[in-house]
Amino acid sequence: MEMINSGNQEKTTTGPGIGLWGFVKSLPGKLKSCAVETVKKTKKIGEDDPRRIVHSMKVGLALTLVSLFYYFRPLYDGFGQAGMWAVLTVVVVFEFTVGGTLSKSINRGCATLLAGALGVGAEYLASLCGDKGEPVVLGLMVFFLAAAATFTRFFPNVKRKYDYGVLIFILTFSLVAVSGFRVTQILQLAHQRLSTILIGGATCMIISIFVCPVWAGQDLHNLVAANIDKLASFLEGFGGEFFGVSTVDESGAVSSKNEGKSFLEAYKSVLNSKVTEESLANFAWWEPGHGRFRFHHPWKQYLKVGAMVRECACLIETLNRYINSKPQAASEFQTKIQQACIKMSTESSKVLRELASAIKSMTFPSSGVETHTQNYKAAAADLKTILEASPLPTEAHLQEIMPALVVASVLLDIIKCIDKISLSVHELSRMARFKKPKSTATVVLEKQQQQLLHRGIVKPIDDIADDDNHVVIEVHGTSQDSPEIKNVQPPDGGVGEKK
């Protein structure tokens, strides 16, 4: 009770003399607050990703199973000799993601086999050199093989996929070569050890695949989609934030104004996502088909999309610097720019949202992408016209309109970047064989297009979009009956070719 009360006491030790006593008196309180802090942190880490708790329990389970298996069945002379390897394998091999676990298990298994065989060979060779030559030959072989294998770990390809395998290779080779056993003994030992490693590895693989699996591929997939979403959040809010206008967009989507300004900071995590994405892609490479991901899902394409998303995030970082230098007086000229800029910003954010949701649902990007792409292209064209044609504002100084001009220019760069992202997401959806979307709107659209297609090359100008912009749907090619989409280029002619 004392401890609990002392935690609530206020600090009244302002005098210099009672400093130490005050410290001692406040110690239980401090300890308590420290404990509370730790509990809070633990809770937060668990809540951030509940799979972490599950993972911890899976590791405990695997370890307990393997331990008890060997505890009850002391197959060989005591536990220490061989069963140990099963426990060791489980501890070292069990990773958070299925891909990580598989990668390490397979690496470990193959490397042990290969190095074991080589070790036996080395042992045999050395034994031919007589009692005096043996240690010298063995030492030399261990030195050269270890040095060479260590060096291969610097090769980027090896580092990426087989780093752990090389480590185990060195380990096993050294152990076998220097074990001092005769070849026949080694073979018996190898049999024991391999079987225990197999049991350990298999336990890990089975538990990691069948008990609440965490797929690295799924994580990569979600991460890329989430990153695109973060950029969209920024662009959605930016126009209104910078020009100080309320952004009630036409589609009635809720503006993120009332969520605070966190949406303007979310993109920052995108900038440093490269390493995470690459390691997830490496792990995903090892995973078997799961859910709607095949065995050779195009994981590399996610990295390409990710690289472009980061490029875009870098531009957004520049844009973010202008968020506090809002233009003061809005001249007529500026209002014109402003409209086009806000349009570009919100429309490009809608394209990003569509792309993100297409990835999430594993469907082809909907026709909304085309529509909004055309919208922001129209806005960009408007902006260029204003900049080219309209007379220069004589009432304003360059200094005043400069922030708006820079923002406009960076936005033009951003939409170029988004074109590229859109292209690579289309490429991804083609490579990964995403589903074709079948909403009512697209069905109607497709019927119209089919009719048009059967008449030949058409370039209809129509008002399909939800606002007053010119939407140009260009239909390329003559009547095609092939349901295959060959090389969809979203900015120009995607809609027409879809079937």
Place this chain on the structure above:
Amino acid sequence: MEMINSGNQEKTTTGPGIGLWGFVKSLPGKLKSCAVETVKKTKKIGEDDPRRIVHSMKVGLALTLVSLFYYFRPLYDGFGQAGMWAVLTVVVVFEFTVGGTLSKSINRGCATLLAGALGVGAEYLASLCGDKGEPVVLGLMVFFLAAAATFTRFFPNVKRKYDYGVLIFILTFSLVAVSGFRVTQILQLAHQRLSTILIGGATCMIISIFVCPVWAGQDLHNLVAANIDKLASFLEGFGGEFFGVSTVDESGAVSSKNEGKSFLEAYKSVLNSKVTEESLANFAWWEPGHGRFRFHHPWKQYLKVGAMVRECACLIETLNRYINSKPQAASEFQTKIQQACIKMSTESSKVLRELASAIKSMTFPSSGVETHTQNYKAAAADLKTILEASPLPTEAHLQEIMPALVVASVLLDIIKCIDKISLSVHELSRMARFKKPKSTATVVLEKQQQQLLHRGIVKPIDDIADDDNHVVIEVHGTSQDSPEIKNVQPPDGGVGEKK
């Protein structure tokens, strides 16, 4: 000989029938070219960083030493039982950098001790529960301890420094708890195992510290300096590249024109340097004092500098997009901007170079930093004056002058960023107790300043710089005799306070 010749044969298999035969014939050539490729790659990896070759040989050496030690002294029943742990420790613990090796060795040692003690305790507790209860209690304890320990690996603090230790903790605890030995047996085993682990760990540490050591701290130090240099290279070349002017700067420094355009791409690697910097800083934390780095060198400050450098690199990424949209016609107005921009770009690159060389040589940033800072500030002020005061160019359209305007604006941001970098490098040099520079020029300058200081507050305007810009050296504060520099603020009043 056949293999070598076939490599030189030209491909003459254009007919369809002889395709397979052609393939078989070209196989040795292909194999040869593949081998040549591998050799080239190996050579390149070795040449890129010769320390890799040395590291490989160090690992080989450590392993050979430990192996032979146990080969010649089969202390315990055969090699397999305990000597194995020394080999295992060497293979797993030996890292490229000293910090990495120390971190793993110390983690391994401490975790083994702690987990061993706990394991013995668990074993004792379980034995109190009788023959039937024992496996249940042991299984439960292994499960809970393994799960809890695995969960702590998700704590960022633990992950950063003690990840490997927690792994070894789980491993050792499970091994000891489930070993099925009595407590007395365990103590004997623990003694054997700990001593072998110590021998393995000590071998690694000694070889890694005393044979061509690779210090993570030194690497971090060099990396941060090199990254600053890369930004400087870009800014040095950018002005001339964008405005299409030959950049022969006043100080006679060689313009990087003739080096190709690689200097414009170097900054890209800076963008993704975060993870490398962080892991180096984590390893550096473990390293003892070496060379001119103390034990508690302010490694975290390098991360701060690094973060700002990356921020600046992001702005440069934006700038780089404009390099191909050079302004066509240079109006009078544009020429004015141009001069100021080139000045800002080259002067800020000089500041960065000075900062990088200050870090490299571990001295306080020289007075050149102040001079060039004042220079680019003057240029920025000029630019602002032009933008504010001069009449808008009526002959040009906004569209045409926009790239130059954006570049100017981003450059203004970049110099703000460089102010911050400069500030944090000054902070670093203060925290890390860098040497004060003592070149002849600074000595003269210091004497002058000291004289001025003793007369009171002075604001001399002088032409110390190597060009025709106004150099304003503001001397703050009254006569101070304290040699300590308290809080150097480089942009405003660094020179005056130096002594």
